[in-house]
Amino acid sequence: MDRPLNLDLGVFEPETYASDGFKPKKRKSDPKNWMRNIVKKARCRSRLRKKVLMREVDIEDRRGKHPGHYMKTSYETRDQMRIFFKSLPARHSHYSVNKNPSRLYMESHWTITSLYERFFVYFPDVTKENATLPIFRKIVNTEFNIKFGFPRTDRCDTCSKFLTRICVAKNQTPYDEEGIDELHNQHARHLEFADIFYRDMASAKRFVESHYALCMDFQQNMPIPVTRVNKEFYLRQMWIYNFGIKNVKTGRTTMFLYSENFANKGANENLANTRFERIYVKYPVPGHSRMPIDADFGLIEAKKRRMEQIFVPSQVVTLVKSARTETPFDVVFVNVPLTDDLCPDENPIVTVRDYKSAIGPLFKGRSFGGFDLNSIRELRFVGGSKPLANFSERFTNPPREMSIFSDCIGDGALEELIANALPMYEDFLPIKLAKVKNLEILVSHTILAPQVWLNKL
Numbered sequence: 481m482d483r484p485l486n487l488d489l490g491v492f493e494p495e496t497y498a499s500d501g502f503k504p505k506k507r508k509s510d511p512k513n514w515m516r517n518i519v520k521k522a523r524c525r526s527r528l529r530k531k532v533l534m535r536e537v538d539i540e541d542r543r544g545k546h547p548g549h550y551m552k553t554s555y556e557t558r559d560q561m562r563i564f565f566k567s568l569p570a571r572h573s574h575y576s577v578n579k580n581p582s583r584l585y586m587e588s589h590w591t592i593t594s595l596y597e598r599f600f601v602y603f604p605d606v607t608k609e610n611a612t613l614p615i616f617r618k619i620v621n622t623e624f625n626i627k628f629g630f631p632r633t634d635r636c637d638t639c640s641k642f643l644t645r646i647c648v649a650k651n652q653t654p655y656d657e658e659g660i661d662e663l664h665n666q667h668a669r670h671l672e673f674a675d676i677f678y679r680d681m682a683s684a685k686r687f688v689e690s691h692y693a694l695c696m697d698f699q700q701n702m703p704i705p706v707t708r709v710n711k712e713f714y715l716r717q718m719w720i721y722n723f724g725i726k727n728v729k730t731g732r733t734t735m736f737l738y739s740e741n742f743a744n745k746g747a748n749e750n751l752a753n754t755r756f757e758r759i760y761v762k763y764p765v766p767g768h769s770r771m772p773i774d775a776d777f778g779l780i781e782a783k784k785r786r787m788e789q790i791f792v793p794s795q796v797v798t799l800v801k802s803a804r805t806e807t808p809f810d811v812v813f814v815n816v817p818l819t820d821d822l823c824p825d826e827n828p829i830v831t832v833r834d835y836k837s838a839i840g841p842l843f844k845g846r847s848f849g850g851f852d853l854n855s856i857r858e859l860r861f862v863g864g865s866k867p868l869a870n871f872s873e874r875f876t877n878p879p880r881e882m883s884i885f886s887d888c889i890g891d892g893a894l895e896e897l898i899a900n901a902l903p904m905y906e907d908f909l910p911i912k913l914a915k916v917k918n919l920e921i922l923v924s925h926t927i928l929a930p931q932v933w934l935n936k937l
């Protein structure tokens with residue numbers, strides 16, 4: 481075997497080490513000697529290089545095969561680890577199926593280390609010497625897509641009821657297998673309905689160009705001013721509403737921001753005057769209503785939590801605009817610009833119109849023909865025909881035509897009425913006196929000089 485050469489000791493030749501223990505005689509460095517070392521080292525390196533370049537057959541992977549340094553975790557043990565991971569009680573989540581379809585979730589109290597401990601319970605013959613934690617970690621991180629802790633979920637009422645009933649039935653009437661099975665089936669159907677909504681939403685990304693998928697919802701109300709003084713907990717704050725509309729296909733989101741004295745949170749505010757050939761409205765199953773736009777709201781909420789204080793509306797606008805760095809949210813004001821001095825700035829403004837009174841007379845009345853509105857999962861509006869509820873056969877509820885409007889009304893008349901609808905609000909909405917008093921107390925904790933928006937209350 482070639483003796484490894486050290487260039488730093490280039491002035492020494494290996495043979496200069498005397499065998500009898502005497503100090504080697506130091507040779508004077510001469511350029512010829514130095515050159516010889518360089519050549520020798522280069523030759524040594526090029527031998528390996530040549531082998532690789534020529535793809536010589538005798539090169540083999542000898543890692544883990546050298547006598548003396550045996551591989552601690554054998555291939556058999558590694559396979560046992562894989563069997564262990566496959567058998568884990570991990571499950572899919574309803575919420576992240578679009579982004580990461582193969583990801584599995586486990587209860588949050590698990591960690592890789594605690595799973596490692598559990599592994600030896602499953603395979604008692606294996607010892608820690610024969611199955612190392614780094615290999616265990618490497619296998620779970622590179623070959624399996626398991627996340628610890630479920631994405632944040634609000635526990636669904638219906639799910640919770642079913643699980644309790646199943647649990648009770650199992651304890652009280654364990655012999656009634658049919659009854660228990662029926663409960664299981666009912667719960668599975670509920671989950672299946674929830675899943676249909678998520679699958680529909682996931683497929684929206686593959687729509688053709690002329691089709692759009694919009695997802696819309698209100699964000700949790702944002703209170704201002706946020707002063708972090710302790711009496712803020714029992715004082716009423718001013719609400720800032722945010723109604724977001726997300727284009728599921730492009731990922732662009734528009735946020736309609738307004739203060740509680742600019743407009744209400746009602747049907748008129750959500751009614752977009754759009755001209756589509758067909759509209760499909762799909763409602764999520766209550767309790768399983770996490771939508772793509774919630775991720776956007778989450779960004780705003782997270783950023784808001786990091787903010788120490790929020791005094792003026794413009795800070796909320798900046799917060800919303802800067803919450804997402806990649807394709808920032810578009811901000812639209814409703815009725816009145818949500819600026820500190822209520823003067824318009826570069827953000828567009830929409831006016832809420834009173835569609836309800838404009839088209840109200842056309843409605844047949846409050847009853848929808850004995851229809852249980854809660855049973856509607858989907859609605860289809862196509863120009864020229866009546867709206868159809870539950871149009872697809874994926875739900876157990878039968879499809880039904882709805883006659884919302886009086887029969888004599890044509891599409892043209894409806895359009896005209898919508899176009900001529902009057903603005904909903906002539907002035908600011910009143911705010912309760914108690915709230916104004918509370919706000920005055922809070923404002924004293926802010927560093928505001930001009931409080932135009934507050935004076936307008």
Ligand SMILES: [Zn+2]
Nearest residue numbers: 636638639767
């Ligand atoms: Zn549920």
